[in-house]
Amino acid sequence: MTLKNYDTCLAIDGGTPVRTTPLPWELPGAHWIGEEERALVDRVVRAQSPFRFYGPDPQKMVETLEREWSDMLGRPHALAVSSGTAALTIALSALEIGPGDEVLVPGYMWVSCISAIVRAGAIPRLVDIDATFCMDPADLARKINSRSRAVLLVHMSGAPGHVAEIAEIAQCRGIPLIEDCAQAAGASRHGTPVGCFGDIATFSFQLNKNMTSGDGGMIACSDDSLFRRIVSLHDLGYARDSGGRLDTSDVTCQLWGMGARMSDLAGAMALAQLRKLPLITAAMRQAKWRIRAALKEFPQIQLREVPDPKGDSGPFMIMTFEDREMCSRFMAALRAEGIHGPEGSLSCLPMQAWGLHWYFNIPSLTGKRSNSRDGFPWSHPANDFAGQLDYRRGALPVCDDLHDRSGLLAIASNLSDADVEDVIQAFHKVATAYFN
Numbered sequence: 068m069t070l071k072n073y074d075t076c077l078a079i080d081g082g083t084p085v086r087t088t089p090l091p092w093e094l095p096g097a098h099w100i101g102e103e104e105r106a107l108v109d110r111v112v113r114a115q116s117p118f119r120f121y122g123p124d125p126q127k128m129v130e131t132l133e134r135e136w137s138d139m140l141g142r143p144h145a146l147a148v149s150s151g152t153a154a155l156t157i158a159l160s161a162l163e164i165g166p167g168d169e170v171l172v173p174g175y176m177w178v179s180c181i182s183a184i185v186r187a188g189a190i191p192r193l194v195d196i197d198a199t200f201c202m203d204p205a206d207l208a209r210k211i212n213s214r215s216r217a218v219l220l221v222h223m224s225g226a227p228g229h230v231a232e233i234a235e236i237a238q239c240r241g242i243p244l245i246e247d248c249a250q251a252a253g254a255s256r257h258g259t260p261v262g263c264f265g266d267i268a269t270f271s272f273q274l275n276k277n278m279t280s281g282d283g284g285m286i287a288c289s290d291d292s293l294f295r296r297i298v299s300l301h302d303l304g305y306a307r308d309s310g311g312r313l314d315t316s317d318v319t320c321q322l323w324g325m326g327a328r329m330s331d332l333a334g335a336m337a338l339a340q341l342r343k344l345p346l347i348t349a350a351m352r353q354a355k356w357r358i359r360a361a362l363k364e365f366p367q368i369q370l371r372e373v374p375d376p377k378g379d380s381g382p383f384m385i386m387t388f389e390d391r392e393m394c395s396r397f398m399a400a401l402r403a404e405g406i407h408g409p410e411g412s413l414s415c416l417p418m419q420a421w422g423l424h425w426y427f428n429i430p431s432l433t434g435k436r437s438n439s440r441d442g443f444p445w446s447h448p449a450n451d452f453a454g455q456l457d458y459r460r461g462a463l464p465v466c467d468d469l470h471d472r473s474g475l476l477a478i479a480s481n482l483s484d485a486d487v488e489d490v491i492q493a494f495h496k497v498a499t500a501y502f503n
């Protein structure tokens with residue numbers, strides 16, 4: 068690409084910005100909502116049957132979505148649920164995790180990962196990340212102990228890290244692996260889709276995700292009896308018969324349900340989006356790797372390690388600078404050049420502004436808060452050991468360092484060539500001013 072002749076004076080210093088129109092919103096699936104979604108939702112509305120299990124004329128959208136999801140993963144079971152948070156909560160309960168148990172979780176994640184563990188009555192054990200911005204296998208191996216009951220691996224910001232290594236560690240130590248794929252639907256590692264490495268995989272279809280039904284989620288697994296538990300837990304604690312009515316007779320499924328079913332309206336949206344998922348992720352991946360390639364000439368911008376670029380689903384580019392000050396300056400200068408979304412979007416920012424993705428920014432974790440008056444689960448006698456755990460900044464040195472020095476650029480799923488060129492141009496302009 069040839070760079071346009073631009074005003075070398077940075078916009079942040081009063082120069083002319085590279086662009087003045089905002090980039091598109093960073094919400095990947097939303098840009099692709101169209102006739103296909105409308106047609107499937109319309110079928111459900113016309114049939115007056117928005118409930119998945121019975122009604123005048125069920126359209127079986129959720130059921131079809133689940134079938135196509137398990138085909139995509141090549142796993143026997145998939146169950147649609149109401150959110151990614153619900154999916155995590157159900158996964159932990161399906162594995163019978165509770166007081167006395169530790170769940171290993173990375174320090175760069177989303178608050179839902181921690182809240183699911185704490186609400187289960189278990190204790191989060193933080194694991195550091197590595198240059199992939201995902202869980203560091205070496206730190207995982209160090210942190211596993213006799214109380215570890217599950218590893219909750221999170222495929223952050225669109226791309227898996229050293230997932231195969233982590234799966235191997237979990238397997239060797241006999242600990243179930245949950246993969247949180249909320250931010251990486253459609254991603255893979257050397258041809259194996261995320262969601263196929265662990266015992267249970269969870270996904271989210273909330274608006275910011277690679278595909279969306281507004282809200283929604285998915286759980287996948289291979290084990291038949293585990294799946295039966297998952298199905299009961301997501302519903303009212305019991306299985307259903309072939310007519311969709313509750314069946315209390317199975318003693319292995321007399322549980323406490325979470326009321327997290329997906330409606331057939333959300334199922335219709337998600338089904339149409341699933342069929343577009345390869346196109347959505349390809350668009351983001353191509354734009355992102357074009358930008359990455361153009362930044363090679365600036366070694367001062369260290370790009371996130373992505374072990375398998377072909378398997379990157381592409382929604383974010385993460386870059387790390389020499390120090391905190393340079394990171395803040397660079398990201399502010401990029402924004403001034405017009406590299407940001409419309410008002411309200413979070414598309415170009417230092418990690419310092421990325422809130423509840425970082426462990427020490429979660430007040431309910433650092434303050435060991437409870438939903439109940441008795442301080443559960445921190446106060447539970449089986450969790451006495453949690454008294455020694457400190458979740459404040461300082462617990463994970465690599466997380467702390469990468470948080471301070473890194474910035475994040477969301478890659479919209481509908482960037483035009485001109486948008487991509489503007490992004491490259493702005494990076495080039497700011498990097499030339501700051502590094503040359």
Ligand SMILES: Cc1ncc(COP(=O)(O)O)c(C=O)c1O
Binds near residue numbers: 152177249250271
């Ligand atoms: C990594 C991760 N896990 C879980 C969730 C929770 O998903 P939801 O918002 O659908 O509950 C999200 C997104 O919000 C997420 O990014």
